[in-house]
Amino acid sequence: MNGFILAKKILRTGYYWMTMEHDSCKFVQKCHQCQIHGDLIKVPPTELHAMGSPWPFMAWGMDVIGPIEPSASNGHRFILVTIDYFTKWVEATSHKSVTKKVVADFVKNNLIGRFGVPESIITDNGANLNNHLMNDICEQFKITHRNSTAYRPQMNDAIEAATRTSRGFCER
Structure with a gap:
């Protein structure tokens, strides 16, 4: 106040x-x-750093939603979500648990296999999103893997908006 x-x-x-x-x-x-x-209405203006993508499917944001209660009828409690920064296209799959292998398979099958090799993937600092399997895929396909800052998840704003929307649907 x-x-x-x-x-x-x-x-x-x-x-x-x-x-x-x-x-x-x-x-x-x-x-x-x-x-x-406090409310940041009267904060002096600062320089904006727009995080965009010059062409479709070049940069993807990735995050995990969950655990979701109650779980789905097939026992899935987590949703792995990615969003393209240019088109705002969302890809999502549900899983019982989001392991390193699940993330690596998702990147290979749902991103690279369907949309081609992206230039960069941006994730938060989750252990399942930052691991040796993900690093191997990024090295193999020459993908830049970036992390949003731990103290400011809003930096990865597009994916946070997508997961916020998805969370709203899951709660209904």
Whole structure:
């Protein structure tokens, strides 16, 4: 909350002093949690770094959704999702567990086999998405494997949006 909302909450609880709004604003500015979780409406503009793709099926984002409760009728509890950054085409398969082999087979069969060799694949830092099998495939086909930062998964925004949409369907 911002300082004015904090001052109103304090006022509703029955307290008042002359510099309440000023003190509340100063408190919020010094509060680390308020700054992290605060609204970023009045943040000064920064340079945008658009992460795009110059042609279809060149760059893919990959993520895992799950575990999903209750599991599907076939026992599958996880969904492996990829999205093309140019066309926003989504490929998804369900699995009982997403192992390194499942990820490697998915890349070979669903990405390379259907759409050709991509230039790059972007994943989060999941152990099942970053392993020696994935590295071998990337070396074999000369694919650049990148990771989104651990502290900011929104960097891989297209795949996060796709999984957020998929999660909405799974919950219904």
